[in-house]
Amino acid sequence: MMEFNFEIEGGDFTKAGMASSEVKKILKQLNLKPSIIKKIAVAMYEAEVNIVAHAYRGKMKVSIDSEKISMLFEDEGPGIADINKAMQEGYSTASEEVRQMGFGAGMGLPNIKKNSDELKITNLQGQGTRVQITTFIK
Amino acid sequence: MAEQAFHHALKILNEVCFGCTHCIKVCPTDALRVSQGKARLILNRCIDCGLCMQACPVNAIIIEQDDFNNIFKYKARVALVPSIMIGQFPRHYSSRKIYSGILEQGFTHVYEVEHGASILREQINEYVATNPDIRPVISSFCPAIVRLIQVRFPSLVDNIMLLKAPLDLASISFKHELLERGIKEEDIGIFYVTPCAAKIAAIKSPVGEISSPIAGVINVDLLFNKVYTSFKKEEKASCIVPEKEQLRPEEMEWSLTRGEAKYIKGRCLAIDGIKNAIEFLEQIENGTAVNFDFIELRSCDESCAGGILTTSNRFLTSERLHERALKYVHDKSEGRIVNNKSIDRHKSFVEKQVRIGKIEPRSMLKLDEDMEKAMGKIKNIRKINKFLPGIDCGGCGSPTCRTLAEDVVQGEAKTSDCIYLQNALNCAPDKPEKAEDIWGKGRFDNIIP
Numbered sequence: 343m344m345e346f347n348f349e350i351e352g353g354d355f356t357k358a359g360m361a362s363s364e365v366k367k368i369l370k371q372l373n374l375k376p377s378i379i380k381k382i383a384v385a386m387y388e389a390e391v392n393i394v395a396h397a398y399r400g401k402m403k404v405s406i407d408s409e410k411i412s413m414l415f416e417d418e419g420p421g422i423a424d425i426n427k428a429m430q431e432g433y434s435t436a437s438e439e440v441r442q443m444g445f446g447a448g449m450g451l452p453n454i455k456k457n458s459d460e461l462k463i464t465n466l467q468g469q470g471t472r473v474q475i476t477t478f479i480k
Numbered sequence: 481m482a483e484q485a486f487h488h489a490l491k492i493l494n495e496v497c498f499g500c501t502h503c504i505k506v507c508p509t510d511a512l513r514v515s516q517g518k519a520r521l522i523l524n525r526c527i528d529c530g531l532c533m534q535a536c537p538v539n540a541i542i543i544e545q546d547d548f549n550n551i552f553k554y555k556a557r558v559a560l561v562p563s564i565m566i567g568q569f570p571r572h573y574s575s576r577k578i579y580s581g582i583l584e585q586g587f588t589h590v591y592e593v594e595h596g597a598s599i600l601r602e603q604i605n606e607y608v609a610t611n612p613d614i615r616p617v618i619s620s621f622c623p624a625i626v627r628l629i630q631v632r633f634p635s636l637v638d639n640i641m642l643l644k645a646p647l648d649l650a651s652i653s654f655k656h657e658l659l660e661r662g663i664k665e666e667d668i669g670i671f672y673v674t675p676c677a678a679k680i681a682a683i684k685s686p687v688g689e690i691s692s693p694i695a696g697v698i699n700v701d702l703l704f705n706k707v708y709t710s711f712k713k714e715e716k717a718s719c720i721v722p723e724k725e726q727l728r729p730e731e732m733e734w735s736l737t738r739g740e741a742k743y744i745k746g747r748c749l750a751i752d753g754i755k756n757a758i759e760f761l762e763q764i765e766n767g768t769a770v771n772f773d774f775i776e777l778r779s780c781d782e783s784c785a786g787g788i789l790t791t792s793n794r795f796l797t798s799e800r801l802h803e804r805a806l807k808y809v810h811d812k813s814e815g816r817i818v819n820n821k822s823i824d825r826h827k828s829f830v831e832k833q834v835r836i837g838k839i840e841p842r843s844m845l846k847l848d849e850d851m852e853k854a855m856g857k858i859k860n861i862r863k864i865n866k867f868l869p870g871i872d873c874g875g876c877g878s879p880t881c882r883t884l885a886e887d888v889v890q891g892e893a894k895t896s897d898c899i900y901l902q903n904a905l906n907c908a909p910d911k912p913e914k915a916e917d918i919w920g921k922g923r924f925d926n927i928i929p
Contacts, residue, residue: 344855344858359762359766363762363766371846371847371854372847372854372858373847373854379765380767383766387766
């Protein structure tokens with residue numbers, strides 16, 4: 343069992359994806375199947391960018407054991423008003439500014455769902471969001 | 481299973497190398513180490529991009545080529561030259577003069593590599609259209625990029641188009657042409673004149689193919705020097721041979737940046753320079769560049785015009801090729817061009833052989849086949865990494881502190897190889913100021929109790 347922790351800054355798009363890149367390298371070192379690495383990379387990157395785009399700050403915790411990769415994203419932010427809506431492709435609350443940077447196309451959560459085995463999103467009563475992603479590697 | 485040996489064109493001359501570590505710092509796949517004062521190549525990591533060769537201050541890294549005199553073993557001696565060859569010469573030398581100069585070196589035929597590009601253009605468009613589930617399709621043109629993806633981006637191997645490069649198509653077609661003209665197979669020697677190391681490696685150990693019809697490889701700089709010297713001496717009155725077969729404009733520009741992307745339907749992007757390519761491959765891996773249909777990636781800046789074996793300035797080469805293409809269009813509009821291309825006659829023959837087999841990933845990053853063991857190693861790497869200064873000076877012989885930690889865990893180096901640690905331990909604990917003068921205050925907190 344291994345754990346990796348990263349702090350994610352809200353609003354700083356220049357650094358978006360750095361934590362994911364770091365974990366991706368570790369997954370390659372672990373010799374996971376390329377198809378699984380790709381799935382995890384996409385889901386992880388989307389979740390990381392979600393924090394950058396929507397929250398003030400957040401944390402990413404990645405736990406790896408021989409059966410699964412569990413990713414926990416907790417942020418301090420406005421939370422997701424309507425989780426069901428957010429799961430629809432093309433639905434986005436991202437600001438015009440964020441969209442102009444090429445983010446906020448409303449594909450984030452649907453993309454995470456598509457690229458994970460388990461996805462749990464919890465609203466932390468207006469104080470933030472918790473996203474738990476699990477991918478089985480066996 | 482034994483690790484397959486890969487042919488590498490890059491060779492380090494031990495007697496010249498003095499272990500300066502310039503090369504290890506520029507390698508995009510961390511494939512070089514210095515030990516006992518000499519640089520060493522880790523064979524299954526090297527992708528033959530040639531950046532190390534450019535960085536070497538004493539020319540200790542060379543590209544092995546075949547002996548030029550090997551051409552004389554054959555009756556039909558073909559110089560298969562890339563279009564950038566013309567760009568090596570000053571503008572007042574015409575392409576006909578240059579090709580005559582090449583013939584005078586002992587070849588019987590000069591044939592340009594990019595003759596296969598028109599066929600490839602159709603084939604790529606068909607490939608992109610008939611594989612809608614593969615996005616983006618990544619070009620297989622640059623062998624250094626193909627190898628980069630194999631070793632560093634194993635999950636993107638399936639995005640590489642399974643089509644041959646123009647080089648292969650041209651050699652298949654021209655060999656077929658010579659056979660048709662009645663020349664015996666054993667008398668045909670096709671010699672590829674290469675602008676880079678990666679193409680040599682691709683010929684000697686092709687990815688996704690069985691073998692290549694090419695008999696040998698000659699470096700662009702060697703042939704250029706021979707031809708240009710003969711022009712300077714003007715020892716012979718150059719016979720000017722008529723150019724029977726000419727490249728079409730898109731073929732002339734095929735090996736330049738946007739050479740492919742310009743002609744492929746859909747949303748395309750062309751990227752040159754290996755660092756730029758790596759950055760973009762990371763994005764594709766993260767799923768943020770999926771809306772592209774086709775990506776052209778070239779290892780060298782300005783693509784093949786910037787090949788490591790070229791002598792002319794890459795921008796001038798590029799300019800000359802673009803000018804040549806414009807001239808062709810102009811001459812054609814005035815009815816001055818009759819282009820009887822043999823590859824057009826052999827089109828269906830060539831098309832049958834355009835596909836290559838599956839490309840396998842061969843990740844260099846894996847620490848162990850066994851995941852549990854790999855996890856243990858990662859833990860140790862992280863532990864060791866905490867003690868290292870993070871300066872990435874290369875003094876230990878590994879390119880970065882992190883790679884030193886990896887090498888230590890893999891049993892290939894010692895933590896004490898770090899010259900910073902050596903220095904700190906030598907000075908401390910009685911006189912830490914001396915080391916702190918160089919490395920800064922607080923750097924020793926990790927290691928000095």
